[in-house]
Amino acid sequence: MIDLAEAIALVESTSSPLPPRRQRLLEAVGRRLAAGVVTDCDSPPWDRAMMDGFAVRNADVAAVPGGAAPAVVELDVVVDLAAGDVTQLVIRDGVCARIMTGAPLPPGAEAVVPVECAVDGTAGVHAGGRVRLSDPRFRAGQHVARQGAAFRRGQEVLAGGTVLRAAEIGLAAEAGATHVVAEPRVRVAILQTGSELVGCDREPAFGQTRNSNGPMLAAAVSLLGGEPIPLGIAADKPEAIRAAVAQGLAADVLLLSGGVSAGDLDLVPEIFRQCGVEQVFHKVRLKPGKPVWFGRLVRGAGEPDTLVFGLPGNPASSLVCFELFVRPAFQILAGRPRDQWHLPRATAVLSAVAKAAPDRPVYLPCRLGHVDGGLVATPLPWTGSSDLLGLAEARGLIALPAGGGRFEAGAEVEVVLRW
Ligand code: AMP
Ligand code: MG
Numbered sequence: 001m002i003d004l005a006e007a008i009a010l011v012e013s014t015s016s017p018l019p020p021r022r023q024r025l026l027e028a029v030g031r032r033l034a035a036g037v038v039t040d041c042d043s044p045p046w047d048r049a050m051m052d053g054f055a056v057r058n059a060d061v062a063a064v065p066g067g068a069a070p071a072v073v074e075l076d077v078v079v080d081l082a083a084g085d086v087t088q089l090v091i092r093d094g095v096c097a098r099i100m101t102g103a104p105l106p107p108g109a110e111a112v113v114p115v116e117c118a119v120d121g122t123a124g125v126h127a128g129g130r131v132r133l134s135d136p137r138f139r140a141g142q143h144v145a146r147q148g149a150a151f152r153r154g155q156e157v158l159a160g161g162t163v164l165r166a167a168e169i170g171l172a173a174e175a176g177a178t179h180v181v182a183e184p185r186v187r188v189a190i191l192q193t194g195s196e197l198v199g200c201d202r203e204p205a206f207g208q209t210r211n212s213n214g215p216m217l218a219a220a221v222s223l224l225g226g227e228p229i230p231l232g233i234a235a236d237k238p239e240a241i242r243a244a245v246a247q248g249l250a251a252d253v254l255l256l257s258g259g260v261s262a263g264d265l266d267l268v269p270e271i272f273r274q275c276g277v278e279q280v281f282h283k284v285r286l287k288p289g290k291p292v293w294f295g296r297l298v299r300g301a302g303e304p305d306t307l308v309f310g311l312p313g314n315p316a317s318s319l320v321c322f323e324l325f326v327r328p329a330f331q332i333l334a335g336r337p338r339d340q341w342h343l344p345r346a347t348a349v350l351s352a353v354a355k356a357a358p359d360r361p362v363y364l365p366c367r368l369g370h371v372d373g374g375l376v377a378t379p380l381p382w383t384g385s386s387d388l389l390g391l392a393e394a395r396g397l398i399a400l401p402a403g404g405g406r407f408e409a410g411a412e413v414e415v416v417l418r419w
Contacts, residue, residue, distance in 0.1 A: 001283040004324070004361055007294070010280050011325050012341070014296055015332035018252060018304050021184040025172055028164050028182040030225065037158040039175035042148035047105040051143040053117070054131060055081070055097040055109035058140040061133060072119055072134045080127050081106065096133075098126060105144055112143035151175075186333045188221045189248035190214060191231040193241055193258040193268060194313060199233070212315045212388060213257040220322050221255075224330050236265040245275050249297050249306050252333055255326060258313030261291035268310050269293055277308045285360035285402065286324070288317035288385035294325060307333070314385035320363050320397070323416070345399070348377035348415045350407055358404035365394030366415065377415050394419050 002010075020034030049055060060073055075096040079089045083102030091097055091108035099105070099112060115122050117135040125131045151157050157175050158168055164182065172180060197211045198204050211233055218228035231248055234240040236259060248254035259268040260282075269282060272295055279295040286292070293310030307329050311318040328341040348368065356362055367378040377398050382390030397416040400407060407413055 001285055001290075002281050004284055004286050007281055007284040007286075007292075008324065008328065011294060011329050012332065014280055014294075014305075015307060015329040016304075017335040018184040018186065018333050020181050022179050022181050023185065025169060025177055025180055027185055027227075028180050029169060031164055031183040031185065033158060033160050033162045033164065033180060033182050035181040036156040036160045037172050037175055037177045037180060039151055039153060039155055039157050041174075041176060042153050043150040043174060044145045044147055046147050048145045048147075049081075049099045049101055049103050049105055049112050049143065050145050051112050051114045052100050053098075053112045053114040053143065054133060055091060055099045055105055056111055056113055056133070057091060057093050057108065058110045060093055060096070061111065061113055061135055061138050062140060072132050074130055074132045077125060077127055077129050077131055079106065096131065098122075098131075110144070111138070111141050113138065114143065183335055184252070184333075186221075186224075186226040186253065186330055187229055187251040188217075188226050188253040188255055188330070189229045189231055189251035190217050190221070191244050191248050191254065191256045192233045192313075193236060193256060194233065195235040195237075195265075197233045197258075213311070213313070213318050216315060216319060216388075217255050217257065217311075217322060220319070220326075221330070224327065225334065226253075226330060236267065238267055238271060241267060241271050242274065245271055245277075249275060249277070249308070252304065252306060253326070253329065254306060254308045255311060255322075256309065257311040257318050260293045260310035260312060266291075272308060272310065277306075282310075286320075287357050287360050287362045288312070288314065289321040289324070289363075290360070291317075292321045292325060304333075312385065315388050316391050317385040319388075319391060323397075323419075324363075343419070344417045345414055346375055346417055347412050348375040348396070348398075350398070350409055350411050350413055351376050351378045352409050354379045354398055354400060354407045354413065356400040356403060356405055356407065358402065360402050362398075362400045363416070364398040364400065365390045365419075366396045366398045367394070368396045368415065368417070375415070377413060391419075 078095045079087050079097045081099045081103040087106050097106045113133050113135045119132045192214050196209045198208045200210050221228040234244040259266045277295045277297045282293045291312045295308045297306040311321045331341045365380045369376045380390045399414045
């Protein structure tokens with residue numbers, strides 16, 4: 001059994017940032033690129049019509065030199081081009097193509113005259129017909145996005161260090177990057193042990209308990225931006241737990257709950273040992289959360305370790321241990337700065353009595369409010385380590401130091417915020 005501060009320090013010193021990972025583009029949303037993205041194409045990839053209209057030669061439509069209004073020109077329409085259509089037909093003087101936005105400009109064409117400039121309208125104007133055009137605002141090369149105007153093949157369009165937001169993801173997609181090298185998304189395998197557990201879709205029979213830890217821990221991992229890998233429930237049988245643990249050790253972190261205290265069926269520490277996981281600590285002076293187990297699988301050869309947490313089965317204990325131990329490990333693996341490793345803390349005034357424990361620090365769910373600019377913590381009714389209702393209502397956790405005794409209303413206490 002070790003002290004809480006020592007346990008947290010051990011978690012921090014055992015964790016180190018994961019190396020960047022090649023990942024599918026969409027997995028990297030919100031993450032920082034470790035390597036730049038180089039495009040395999042020009043953008044636009046070819047001269048692209050930017051209006052619905054007629055692809056023409058400049059000279060056919062340009063205003064009369066020095067003249068006031070442009071003349072009306074009459075051109076033969078030789079081809080119809082929708083987006084996706086291509087043609088070998090060459091647009092020569094005196095002819096044009098009817099063209100839609102997004103189609104490649106046909107060879108020889110230099111500009112697009114918008115449909116609105118067809119003086120007799122465009123109903124029935126198609127290949128084989130003629131069109132009369134008058135464009136008072138005509139400029140040579142108008143309404144055409146030129147090949148490579150935005151970027152060129154071989155260009156680095158996203159530099160290393162860029163955070164991938166929606167626009168960057170779109171740009172990377174345009175550049176042909178199906179995968180990128182970016183900050184790793186921490187993969188967290190989540191396993192529950194207990195022969196009494198059933199899924200939350202089931203009506204528990206007498207003696208059975210719904211698995212709340214699985215969804216809860218997966219949610220906690222998702223909220224940190226990690227990838228939860230749910231491994232489901234293993235019964236309290238060594239073979240079942242061993243097989244699931246072996247699977248979970250492929251992840252960056254294995255979060256297991258249940259079976260880590262001292263009962264006959266608390267098989268987990270021994271199974272971790274058999275699977276080659278080194279224990280860093282087991283049992284911490286803390287309430288709730290005393291049975292917590294922490295260790296690592298050392299892989300060597302430059303491969304990152306897998307961090308392994310055995311969390312208590314009681315859901316409230318499991319979540320308190322997640323916040324105190326798993327959160328900092330996760331943040332360190334994800335490469336986040338030190339000020340994000342832990343939930344923030346503040347001093348608050350108690351609005352009602354709270355009881356400490358003689359031998360270990362106690363964490364109690366509370367409401368938080370402000371009175372006269374000061375923070376006030378109100379302890380919530382709470383039946384203890386299996387009571388999630390109290391935690392769900394809480395906006396903070398009162399952290400009382402070991403030493404027993406009562407903290408009266410009006411006493412200053414430390415609270416964990418943003419719970
Ligand atoms: P254990 O840590 O395995 O001794 O379990 C302690 C208590 O937590 C027991 O009442 C278990 O039934 C309960 N428990 C264990 N795992 C879960 C879980 N995944 N969801 C809800 N309760 C659980
Ligand atoms: Mg159990």
